[in-house]
Amino acid sequence: MKHCRNRQPHHTLSRRPRTAMMLSSRLLTHQTRIVRLATRRITTLHSNPSSHRTLALTVAAVAAASATVCSLNPTSTQCSAPTSLGAEAVMLSPKTEPATGILFPRLCNGMTLAGCGVRVKWGFVKVYAVGTYFDPLAMSMVKSQGEKEVKRALLDPTYPRTIRIVMNRNLSIDKYTAAIIESLEPRMKGQDLGSLDEFKKLNPPVDLIQGAEIEMTIRGDTLLYKNAVGGLGQIKSVVFTRAMCDVFYGEEAVSPTHLADVLKGVKDL
Structure with missing residues (x-):
């Protein structure tokens, strides 16, 4: 009877997709928290329009967090606005x-x-x-x-x-x-x-x-x-x-x- 020495146990192979999914889920949760915190900061600064530089940096932080969330989805071909901002998803086509x-x-x-x-x-x-x-x-x-x-x-x-x-x-x-x-x-x-x-x-x-x-x-x-x-x-x-x-x-x-x-x-x- 022949044996395949290089074959890995079935439970090891099945564990990897679950691990990747758990990691992706944690990263998504982390990025969502970043977006929510940045949104609160924007709301606070909105009452002071003279703070242009701080406002721009805050918006950049939201955009960066949103882009990271999009990149974690391998089936996504276009980035959309995160639902945590309280808006419907918008396709950002050029x-x-x-x-x-x-x-x-x-x-x-x-x-x-x-x-x-x-x-x-x-x-x-x-x-x-x-x-x-x-x-x-x-x-x-x-x-x-x-x-x-x-x-x-x-x-x-x-x-x-x-x-x-x-x-x-x-x-x-x-x-x-x-x-x-x-x-x-x-x-x-x-x-x-x-x-x-x-x-x-x-x-x-x-x-x-x-x-x-x-x-x-x-x-x-x-x-x-x-x-x-x-x-x-x-x-x-x-x-x-x-x-x-x-x-x-x-x-x-x-x-x-x-x-x-x-x-x-x-x-x-």
Whole structure:
């Protein structure tokens, strides 16, 4: 009679799935507690809209905990809002910018997509798609006060946001930086122009290709910059950040379709 020496006992094999399920259950319980604690913190901070930085960090904590809960489910293909936040599950599918077909994820740097549009040059060249992400709680006190107050908030750098640019065509880095600086300089009215040189240095001498991504996160007097090759840097200047807000959200915004979509989307945050 032949024997299989390498065969493991049946009870050992059956124990492993149960152990994995128990571990997964414990992790889910732990993450749910994190989400609940963070939600209580958000509720407390909601009465003080000036605490933008703390609010943004708290929302980021909720997003991170939610993402971990989703990753524990191997059958899940899309992340949804946790039921512990008291809301129905929402599929976080990306949004398509209609003129370019470029996709924008619903979340970026712990913030939520408000809207996107296209930057057109010379009337027909679609240079890049641009989207804006806001902290929904920081905007919650503003969005119910009408479009005038929303426009004022868009121009105020103390409302945290991330501006995400995705190239629709190849472009030299010199032309890209020159175009941004050309838009910024008159809006800065001769103040703190040294920050323009700092901005230029944040972009390495590597030409932009189609699909390249750039992120600019504005928090008060600070611009956190992620260039097209993943390098990180920052500029500390409220003159600079205020001018950057005017470039994308002012009366002569570089992308009217982006501004219009953001104004519409802020109300739904």
